[in-house]
Amino acid sequence: MMNPLVEKLSRRDVVTDVEQAVLAELLDPPRAVAAGEDIVKNHSRPDHSTLLLSGLAARYVYLADGGRQITEIGVPGDFMDLHSLLMKQMDHGVLALTEVTVAGAPHGKLRAITEDHPHLTRLLWLDTIIDAAIHRQWLAAMGRRNGLGRFAHLIAELYLRLETVGLARDHVLELPLSQPVLGDALGLSAVHVNRLVAEMRASGMLKWTHPRVEILDWDRLVEVAEFDPTYLRLRKEAV
Amino acid sequence: MMNPLVEKLSRRDVVTDVEQAVLAELLDPPRAVAAGEDIVKNHSRPDHSTLLLSGLAARYVYLADGGRQITEIGVPGDFMDLHSLLMKQMDHGVLALTEVTVAGAPHGKLRAITEDHPHLTRLLWLDTIIDAAIHRQWLAAMGRRNGLGRFAHLIAELYLRLETVGLARDHVLELPLSQPVLGDALGLSAVHVNRLVAEMRASGMLKWTHPRVEILDWDRLVEVAEFDPTYLRLRKEAV
DNA sequence: CGCTTAATTGACCATAATCAACCAGGGTGG
DNA sequence: CCACCCTGGTTGATTATGGTCAATTAAGCG
Numbered sequence: 001m002m003n004p005l006v007e008k009l010s011r012r013d014v015v016t017d018v019e020q021a022v023l024a025e026l027l028d029p030p031r032a033v034a035a036g037e038d039i040v041k042n043h044s045r046p047d048h049s050t051l052l053l054s055g056l057a058a059r060y061v062y063l064a065d066g067g068r069q070i071t072e073i074g075v076p077g078d079f080m081d082l083h084s085l086l087m088k089q090m091d092h093g094v095l096a097l098t099e100v101t102v103a104g105a106p107h108g109k110l111r112a113i114t115e116d117h118p119h120l121t122r123l124l125w126l127d128t129i130i131d132a133a134i135h136r137q138w139l140a141a142m143g144r145r146n147g148l149g150r151f152a153h154l155i156a157e158l159y160l161r162l163e164t165v166g167l168a169r170d171h172v173l174e175l176p177l178s179q180p181v182l183g184d185a186l187g188l189s190a191v192h193v194n195r196l197v198a199e200m201r202a203s204g205m206l207k208w209t210h211p212r213v214e215i216l217d218w219d220r221l222v223e224v225a226e227f228d229p230t231y232l233r234l235r236k237e238a239v
Numbered sequence: 240m241m242n243p244l245v246e247k248l249s250r251r252d253v254v255t256d257v258e259q260a261v262l263a264e265l266l267d268p269p270r271a272v273a274a275g276e277d278i279v280k281n282h283s284r285p286d287h288s289t290l291l292l293s294g295l296a297a298r299y300v301y302l303a304d305g306g307r308q309i310t311e312i313g314v315p316g317d318f319m320d321l322h323s324l325l326m327k328q329m330d331h332g333v334l335a336l337t338e339v340t341v342a343g344a345p346h347g348k349l350r351a352i353t354e355d356h357p358h359l360t361r362l363l364w365l366d367t368i369i370d371a372a373i374h375r376q377w378l379a380a381m382g383r384r385n386g387l388g389r390f391a392h393l394i395a396e397l398y399l400r401l402e403t404v405g406l407a408r409d410h411v412l413e414l415p416l417s418q419p420v421l422g423d424a425l426g427l428s429a430v431h432v433n434r435l436v437a438e439m440r441a442s443g444m445l446k447w448t449h450p451r452v453e454i455l456d457w458d459r460l461v462e463v464a465e466f467d468p469t470y471l472r473l474r475k476e477a478v
Numbered sequence: 479c480g481c482t483t484a485a486t487t488g489a490c491c492a493t494a495a496t497c498a499a500c501c502a503g504g505g506t507g508g
Numbered sequence: 509c510c511a512c513c514c515t516g517g518t519t520g521a522t523t524a525t526g527g528t529c530a531a532t533t534a535a536g537c538g
Contacts, residue, residue, distance in 0.1 A: 146525070146526090147525080147526070188526075188527090189526070189527055189528080191526090191527075191528080191529095192525090192526055192527075195526090
């Protein structure tokens, strides 16, 4: 099986054999993290970045009142904290939403890539740029869309991102996330998430038999979500 | 006067004379854009990125119902679409919130920087990383903070970012933004923004004599906003 | 098999939206 | 010069989306 990172990057531009070798040599041996555990602590100063190889993870921020906001859901092939290479100190935490396997990429080696491999550097840079683009879509949804539209957008996005790395197809995805977790991602209460799931089921938009989600009416999902996949940059264009 | 971009980058790491020269040579002649005009159109494919030299600008997304969400407010020294270098197609629009002056940076020259100047590349990469960090803070505010906390966070952020480039000091900032625009940034209606301004005035947190905002009680502002400036990365640390 | 967390449903509440009206200020055309 | 218009600021009344509280059931886990 191809490395999901290479798989994803290859959707955007050619990744040469040399670059694939550099990426393979970059990673420490994979390790498992249990569901619910922190992968990167907030305010820590990592000396490596962490690549998600399997399972789902989340970037999150805790609020003073105990509330939590998830700002991005990571799928296999995503670096969860590539930005710590330059940010130095973490501005948020990363946790495992399911049992995950991850591999570290030492900052020394990543820095060496920026010295010796400009094109590969641009590919990694682009990956952090797409994180920002995902954040912007979530912001628009959070600020100006109601719960249903927001939820639909999340489903559409996760489906496409999982499909990109070969983990979803035929409008079916595995989404082993509890409703409280979805609430933290959507900025909604768990109770309201539950009602939205019920509504989407009742309207025939999707079939939700936890953890399997089948999108029955993709067109309506896209319409309700106002989903425009431009921001995922899945077109192959040289950088 | 120093280029605000150099001023900002110098807060994060040393910018060598050579790098400053490269940045100076990078830019096309400045041009003015009137308030309300688009600087970069959504879905366009720019062949240059645009640096904001004076005035305020916004990244924004339009919704189907005519609603608008501003996802970031740009201050002088900010590239409004540096990400288009690698993203290729814009995933949002950029507009002038006040009269602004901007300067283009041709993608060819930016790409050359990534080939020849790894350290400067990392500084530019970091700038897009901080855009993402700002988005994350806004997301947390949007999803889990009420209007007052959200508004306070925006004020604190803009004060620090303007202070960084020498455009604010002594807890006073110029904020020539209408309440409808602030509403689009905060995900609130203009009416509610008005009420929040009244509330912050009444509580003695700040003095708001449009367009001048004086923060009378910075500590309380920070407390209400739960503002933690880590994400702006204003500490000098080699990248 | 008990314990904890998640899913579900109902009742009630609150933050903020919408609707509406009025005023102020700046710009424009007659 | 001035009436008119448009946008923005302000305030009140009403509505609605979604939160909170609470209780019950279901499900995962040691």
